[in-house]
Amino acid sequence: MxxxxxxxxxxxxxxxxxxxxxxxxxxxxxxxxxxxxxxxxxxxxxxxxxxxxxxxxxxxxxxxxxxxxxxxxxxxxxxxxxxxxxxxxxxxxxxxxxxxxxxxxxxxxxxxxxxxxxxxxxxxxxxxxxxxxxxxxxxxxxxGDPSAKPRPFEYLIPLQRQALRVDQGFDGQFSHAGNENRYALDFAADIGTPVMAARGGVVMQVESDFAQAGLSEEEYGGRANFVRILHDDGTMALYAHLQPDGALVRVGQAVRQGQQIGLSGNTGFTSGPHLHFAVQVNRGMRLESIPFRMRGPQGVLQIAR
The missing domain is CATH 2.60.40 (Immunoglobulin-like)
Known part of the structure; x- marks a missing residue:
């Protein structure tokens, strides 16, 4: 896992x-x-x-x-x-x-x-x-804005690679049980794999200077390198566990769908290299992930729970 x-x-x-x-x-x-x-x-x-x-x-x-x-x-x-x-x-x-x-x-x-x-x-x-x-x-x-109203949208696979493997899907027992991560996907990805914007928007947050990883939730649960992109309907995409200095965009930058935004890594609370992707909204002083559709090379992903 x-x-x-x-x-x-x-x-x-x-x-x-x-x-x-x-x-x-x-x-x-x-x-x-x-x-x-x-x-x-x-x-x-x-x-x-x-x-x-x-x-x-x-x-x-x-x-x-x-x-x-x-x-x-x-x-x-x-x-x-x-x-x-x-x-x-x-x-x-x-x-x-x-x-x-x-x-x-x-x-x-x-x-x-x-x-x-x-x-x-x-x-x-x-x-x-x-x-x-x-x-x-x-x-x-x-x-996030608690009044955001998510609209249906078909996201792209956020990795530039041939093979695709999802190591943890929706409601994953290892770490996708809480509201913030229930509808998240963990994509297997070697360190340094290009990370692409699954949807266009504005870069809202960036962390890129964390260099540690491990299975201690107390020590690493609150830290990971990431990019957060704000979409035009108020939803936010989270791309997490990037490598140190792996964010290739800056706060306030507008990005288009398919544009490279970072390099995958193995930082924070993790058992191995991968990319964590989630679409989140603020539901009134609480952050929640929401279901989404995603298209890959073979069509729309069938995401198992």
Whole structure:
């Protein structure tokens, strides 16, 4: 049996705590002034009154959605979601800790953020203006527009090769049981086999710098080199387990059906070289694979469950 694509392609979220301004990079800083007020920022203060605490922020290939908290100077905060991907994402903002705070709309709150865009998710303010408030908020994000309406489409085989072998089909017991991978195909492919776009679209996500592989789901289940292509009906094709530096396209690039987009490999949670292919949609803060038709050299594939 072969491979498992990461179980959840959820984008990394950034945690901010009653912050002021935008947090950038991989570190935030926390300190208190002489009045005991806690401050947060993306740079350490030049002359802090007390100890400065470093707060690590999520980073890595999926850290493309950021939470920005703006303060108006009167104790009101605006929570913005910023999306650096070349496709839409859905976000969910919630309180991780809340003392005398409320919001409009009430948290948890969802919003859809356009490609390379930003959206105001909620305004936060003290519930009782006579008392101080403090809070921690967390932002989760899932790729795709939850209002996408998939249309029937006949996909092409995503590999440039003569022989064709599917090692794991729909509902495969090894790794295709979850919603994200139920309707996925694992094609046997030697490392370096050209990977072709099964359908045209816009390159939404790319990861190409991961070099490890193994059968430890804990260690490798969340990582694999991949290309994600957004189609014109809001569906997204995932091409996973590419070789290191095996993505031959860039984020935001338009690709046509049959165009080479990468080189197959053996990265992430996998038992051997292959290409994992799935068509996915966002069904409201959850990523799901959907059935699809695919045409090969001998006609439409008969995909066994």
């Amino acid at each position: 072969r491979a498992l694509t990461p179980s959840r392609w959820t984008l990394a979220a950034f945690l901010l705590i009653a912050a002021v301004g935008a947090i950038a990079g991989d570190q935030a800083y926390r300190w208190k002034d002489r009045a005991g007020t806690v401050h947060y920022g993306d740079h350490a203060p030049e002359s802090p009154d007390g100890r400065v605490q470093k707060i690590p922020l999520a980073s890595g290939p999926h850290a493309a959605v950021r939470l920005r908290i703006d303060e108006d100077g009167a104790g009101r905060y605006s929570a913005w979601a910023e999306n650096a991907l070349a496709g839409p994402v859905e976000v969910l903002l919630r309180f991780d800790r809340n003392h005398n705070m409320t919001s409009q709309p009430l948290l948890p709150a969802r919003a859809t953020v356009a490609a390379n865009g930003k959206t105001l998710v909620a305004n936060l303010f003290t519930a009782d203006a006579a008392r101080p408030g403090n809070f921690e908020v967390e932002l989760d994000a899932v790729v």
